[in-house]
Amino acid sequence: MSLHPVWPLWAVLLVALPLILFPAVMLVTRRDRRIAWLRRLGIALAIGTIAIGPSTMHTTASTVQSNAEIFFVVDRTGSMAAEDYDGTAVRLDGVRHDLEAIVDAFPGARYSIIAWDSQATRQLPLTTDARAVTSWADTVRQELTSFSTGSQVDRPLVALAEALTGAAERTPSNVRLVYFMSDGENTDGEQSSAEAELESFAPLAPLVDGGAVLGYGTTEGGRMKVWDGFTPAEEAPYITDPDNGGAEAVSRIDEVTLRTIAEQLGVDYVHRIAPDAVDGFTSGVDVQEIASDGRREHVIYQPIVWPFASAALLLLVWEAFTIARTFPVRRAHLAPEVR
Structure with missing residues (x-):
């Protein structure tokens, strides 16, 4: 007393x-x-x-905000349902794990999610609500197979540019981190072409202070199940390739494309094949010092x-x-x- x-x-x-x-x-x-x-x-x-x-x-403990702004750019095209992550799990399971682990590594930061399939959309504007990120990660699914128009990794470029530019104008002193999460695959589709030259992410490099390009999948590849919005995964058939006589389609990681994007953004490329620790691409970032759990005692x-x-x-x-x-x-x- x-x-x-x-x-x-x-x-x-x-x-x-x-x-x-x-x-x-x-x-x-x-x-x-x-x-x-x-x-x-x-x-x-x-x-x-x-x-x-x-x-x-x-x-008492109150949540404090660091000066880190983290942008997750998530591929949810059909190929992210390929069953070659950590054995036979789908690649999106790796995305879920890494999203939550990165959030835990940066408590008190602001988070945003940009996802793309047939189009890129801002799924979550910048927020300090870490639970919003984990809730999104828990529920994210591949795009509806019937709506798929091919996969192009430069599809989220415009949305990411707008998000980074807006953040830099509002809080120029903050640290902006980008975590680009994809298998790097480019496939033919109604609005895409595997042979098309991809737009460069290099103009965004001055706005990016760190992060990583995270690649999911294997060179052997994996099969993908159809997602129609209601059929349970265990009952869904596998996607077939009409150009290969109706055989089951196989998706393979494109590490060359992913390494190119990492080089353009000025960040590291990391191949993610299992739910390993994320320290290698989250530590060493120069953000304001905060408590280990993102809370400050009063x-x-x-x-x-x-x-x-x-x-x-x-x-x-x-x-x-x-x-x-x-x-x-x-x-x-x-x-x-x-x-």
């Missing part, structure tokens, strides 16, 4: 000491009214105690008021009742009886 006066200590003493000393003196000198002056001394002591502010210490002092206020109130009620009893009682005069 510690003392935190409601006023400066000299002001408290200036007011409280006379209030306490007067009934104390009267208690000694007026022995015929000892109970009354003892009661008044109790009131003065209770009020004086409240004024000097006895308090207990409490430690010490607050809670005044202890109610016991002394209750005692003062009871004594005041007793005092008021005693004073009321000393008032003369006026008796009503009866009118003379009319005969």
Whole structure:
């Protein structure tokens, strides 16, 4: 317990000491009214105690914000359902793991998600709500197979450029990290071409302070199941390749493309084939120092008021009742009886 006066200590003493000393003196000198002056001394002591502010210490934790802004660029085209991550898991399982692990590595940061399939969309604007990121990761699925128009890794370029430019204009001193998560595959489709020259991410490099390009999949490749929005994965058929006589389609990672994007952005390329630690591409980033769990402890002092206020109130009620009893009682005069 510690003392935190409601006023400066000299002001408290200036007011409280006379209030306490007067009934104390009267208690000694007026022995015929000892109970009354003892009661008044109790009131003065209770009020004086409240004024000097006895308090207990409490430690609270509040979320603090670092100066890191993290942009997740996530491929959710059909090839990200290929079953060649950590054995036979789908590649999106690796994305889920890494999203959550990166968020844990940067507590208190601001996070944004840009996803692309047949088009690129901002799934989550910059927010400090880490739970929003993990909730999105828990529910993300590949695009509907019937809507697939091929896979082009430069499809999110415009959306990412707009997000980074806007962030740089709002908070130029912040650190911006980009985590590009894809298998790098470019496939023919109605609006894409495997032979088309990809647009470069190099113009974005001055806006990027760190991050990584994370590649999912294997050179052997994996099969992908159809996603129609409601059929359980265990019951869904595999996607077939009409250009290969209707055989089951196989998706393979394109590390050459992914390394090129990493070089253009000025970040590292990391091949992710299992749910390993993410320290290699999250540590060493120059962000403001924060607590390890993204929270800062604050010490607050809670005044202890109610016991002394209750005692003062009871004594005041007793005092008021005693004073009321000393008032003369006026008796009503009866009118003379009319005969």
